[in-house]
Amino acid sequence: MQNIMPTGLHAMVTSPHYLASHVGSLILKRGGSAFDAAVAVSAALGVVYPHMTGLGGDAFFMLYDAKEGTLHGYNGSGRSGRQLRPEIYTSAGETAIPLRGIRSAITVPGMVDTWWEVWRRGGKLPWEELLEPAAEYAEKGFPISRNLHYWMIKNETDLRACAPLESIYFADGKLLSEGDRLLQPDLARALRELQTGGRDAFYKGSIMKRIIAGMQADGGLLTEEDFTTHSGEWVKPVSVTYRGYEIHQMPPNSQGFTALMMMNILENEDLSQIPRNSAAFYHLIVETVKKAFRDRDRYLTDPDFAHIPLERLLSKSYAKHLYDEIDQQFPRPASFLSSAMGQDTAYAAVTDEEGNAVSFIQSLYFDFGSAYSPGDSGIIMQNRGSFFSLNTSDPNVLAPGKRSFHTLMPGMITRGGKPYALVGTQGGEGQPQTTLSVLTGLLDYGCTIQEALALPRWVYGRTWGEDSDAIKLENRDMLDIAAQLREWGHEVELVGAWDGIMGQSQGIVIGENGVISGAADPRGDGMAIGW
Template sequence: MKPVMPMGYQGMVATPHYIASEIGRDIVRRGGSAADAAVAVSAALGVVYPHMTGVGGDAFFMLYDAASGEIAGYNGSGRAGSGVSPSVYADAGEQEIPRRGVRSSITVPGMVDAWWEVWRRGGRMPWEELLEPAAQYAEQGFPISRNLAHWMRLGERELTACPALAELYLPQGRLLRAGDRLMQPALARTLRELQAAGRDGFYAGSVMERIVAGMERDGGLLTRGDFAAHRGEWVRTVSVSYRGCEVHQMPPNSQGFSALMMLNVLENADLSAIPRDSAAFYHLMAETVKKTFRDRDRYLTDPDFAHIPLERLLSKSYARHLYDEIGRSFPNPAPHLSPAMGQDTAYAAVVDGEGNAVSFIQSLYYDFGAAYMPDDTGVLLQNRGSFFSLDPSAPNVLAPGKRSFHTLMPAMILRGGKPWALVGSQGGEGQPQTQLSVITGLIDYGCTVQEALSLPRWIYGRTWGQDSDSLKLENRGLAAAAATLRGWGHRVELVDAWDGLTGQAQGIVIDAGGLMTGAADPRGDGLAIGW
């Protein structure tokens, strides 16, 4: 695959859906900032990529302000309801939080609040204009993409089980197909109400009332007070240096620090001297991932509820210790089994002509989230809270008002104090690994952003519904490497070439002269547009 890599000096947008990319371009060309375009793109993705994201989910935004040279992050993840605790499930005889249904939706959606705060900080267009394209596509419909159609087929049972979702996706009892028009009138009404009322329409107004009324009727656990109390927060990003670059990630409760740990480990190796298609490369990647995930799984949760020793975890000396561990055990793979987690996410990036940049990511957690939509809302609720543990000894144990371990992690890389690359990917366990593939492709192997996104990928770990902790490799000329890895003791699976299992990533690179290049993942429905 050799997609065209657009270039431009005035702006660049890269998203996982071509309609959202076109909306972002139009906002910037009409005089909007990167923040304006990010909000419009985020809202549009909730309409045209409803299996991955929507107003009922969470979002993380990372903003670079060209005038001040400052980076800020917005944590738009929701907290568990005030009355939600392990005893609620124990009293009902449940051994774990349900993965689907109204009782899996136990964290307040943070998406709309995040839009509002990003717009207030960096926007300059009227709020209602940013939601207008999304509202129009919800009203008038759009062609179902190949990726949405794929996930509709996989999730047909869940879509059928919820009356509001069945009405949308299975009219006359038949599942819609790729190319069919999907119209979402209830979602359009919700977006129109948010245009008029702003964030308060979702957290204190009529939209919230309909959501909570539906949840109460169906046995849900979130209350009006939970919605009214929700506030995301502006946070300082965390960063490490990597071969002369400054790599920024969102702090916990995001797993972003795990990618920084991986880069710290790999900085000890002369990576460019290791062939990218060799068993040695994939062994080093897999073992680095395992060492990092061991610490991630031990510590990651809401930092308001537990201490996370980031200073130690992100130190170069600790990275050297991990690298030496890998070397001492070579070629034997280390055991590690992370908890299974969802992988359905949408990442996008925007840079405007003034140099303002936004790297952002959003999700419902599983495909179609909780697979629950309160009637007359069009709001598909997330099931992010289902990843909480009911084990009191677990770091990510459920508690009222707590934010869960979060997979979402947009990245921004600086050179000389200015954005050089914006990178992110869909995929729970895969997000830090796909970022590692792309970032090392850019920095260590001298790839363009399109080449870096197109490199063969690996994924170590599990997604929900799978018991295997195998190392999965895209089957693109890697049979010999796979055979060697198996000989070393790895459990290797060769998956399809360009397999969506390995994530859908987007990226933008800005050179020292201001030339922007962008790319959308050939594994998805995305588009990069530059001008």
């Protein structure tokens, strides 16, 4: 199952929905920069992929500025409400923050602020032009895609439970079908107001007021002050070297550093001598994942609230120590139980003719986020804050004005300081693991970007909030491999050959000869467009 891998010499766009990729290519053709195109793609995804992302969610952007020759990150994650503390839940007899509903919608959406800052940094076209395609898709509609319809069916009960969502996704009491036109008039109005009012329309103006009015009417916990005081943050990416390349990820509160830890560990092994589709490969990879996740769960939170020892965690000496802990001579799995988490995410990437590159990812956290939309705002609120702990000894404990442990992690690889690859994926727990699969495919196994995305994948952990802590393997002639892993003591589940639980990854590679290759995950509805 292989998509066509477009190549070009000028520009490339890839996203998990073909309409959003088309929007990015239009913006570039009109003279927009990669920064412009990324904002336009991001906005379009918020309309055509509403189960994965939207104005009510967060975003992380990594940008390479060709003129400056510099790499920048923008952390567009929202903070919890200023009045929020664990007692709000524990005093009501709750042992955890609800995963759905209005009491899960407790962090300010960072998406719109991120668009504004990225556009201000490197945009060439007028702001309103970047949001026009998204507004038109919301107003005039678009055909419901395969992936969207799958999640509509899975979340039918939650969608019915929220009147504003029921009015969008149902007709005459029945769930809309794949290929039906989806209209989002209230979301269209919000996008039109953003076009004229800019960022302030969302955080200080009419959109904010509709969101807060709706939430207050329903017993919500966010306030106007939470919105008016919100701002994202420009940050320096964290980086490690790997076999002559530089690998960059977003710093905490993103889990991106875990992928860097994993690559550091694997650098101690000549992976090219271990067959990619072998029990030995999956044993080494999953044990590597466990080592990084153990430290992630020990430390990861908002760095404004706790020290995270990145210098030690990303050191080559620490990686060697972790590598030496892995039992390979007589393989047996280490015990580890990760925290349950969602994987509702959309990753996309853009390069332009000037050499600028943008790797970005956005999310509502779970599929359809909180499954709650306030009043007539047209905006689905994220439930990212549901991942906060109520345990005061936990580093990710809920506190006022705090950013949660965040799964989002757009990546970039440079060679000699210039972009070589842009890689990211949907997937919660699966994000660092799929990143690992793609990067080792590119750097150790000689794959093209399309081949790397199509490699059989695994996911270890409790993505989608499942109770199982097994290794899930895509079943492409995996019976013997699964049997060997079970003999070694691993718990293994075989899933579909191209299973959606593995997430949707996109990528761009820029060759030494200047040829740009782009790819979209065959597991999703995406497309790469280049010329």
